[in-house]
């Protein structure tokens with residue numbers, strides 16, 4: 001367990017599709033807000049708020065096949081979404097005690113490296129870090145949490161959610177079990193490297209209430 005004092009104010013929650021990031025984000029907001037803290041959240045991609053995110057979503061769900069094929073083009077769209085959110089993130093940091101990010105730059109690093117079938121210590125990971133943090137000025141997270149749920153459990157959760165809610169149909173990345181497995185391996189490498197900031201690996205293959213206890 002890590003304490004809110006340990007993690008700083010900008011905390012990214014990372015993990016596979018269906019691993020439980022949104023669920024954890026919502027429960028942390030409820031708990032810390034209830035305790036009087038000022039907590040803000042942002043989820044990436046910012047669907048409906050960013051043209052870049054919406055184009056990426058269309059590609060993920062079946063349109064723009066050529067675009068989806070290009071790892072660099074997809075990574076750039078996700079990065080542009082965050083570049084355009086950077087000022088908002090700084091504003092939230094100025095007015096809140098804790099800003100929780102449901103996916104952030106490490107998502108781009110992990111999925112892009114996995115798509116290229118390379119590891120956490122690779123050129124694409126370095127390129128994304130350089131592009132987003134240095135060229136685009138996206139704030140570096142103080143801490144990153146990796147939800148430790150492998151591809152099988154996350155896949156079951158994602159398909160359960162898609163059945164319950166047709167608006168959450170599984171996209172091309174979610175349906176690709178091999179991609180999900182490789183992505184998780186890259187995430188583990190990023191966490192082991194302490195890529196960009198300290199990481200905590202959270203056992204999330206357990207009840208949602210228990211996962212929430214990760215942050216005190």
Ligand SMILES: Nc1ncnc2c1ncn2[C@@H]1O[C@H](COP(=O)(O)OP(=O)(O)OP(=O)(O)O)[C@@H](O)[C@H]1O
Pocket residue numbers: 015016017018019020021022023024157158160161204205206207208209211
């Ligand atoms: N600890 C848990 N145990 C069992 N089911 C869970 C747990 N956490 C989340 N779920 C369920 O799994 C599904 C996916 O959870 P959630 O939407 O939070 O994942 P996510 O990581 O945000 O996914 P995505 O990245 O695809 O948006 C939901 O139906 C949610 O209720």
Ligand SMILES: Cc1cn([C@H]2C[C@H](O)[C@@H](COP(=O)(O)O)O2)c(=O)[nH]c1=O
Pocket residue numbers: 017044045060075078079103104105107108109111112173174
């Ligand atoms: C932010 C971000 C996301 N991705 C990938 C990860 C997911 O498979 C999809 C969409 O995310 P969602 O949580 O399912 O809505 O895109 C990525 O490759 N790079 C990123 O920066």
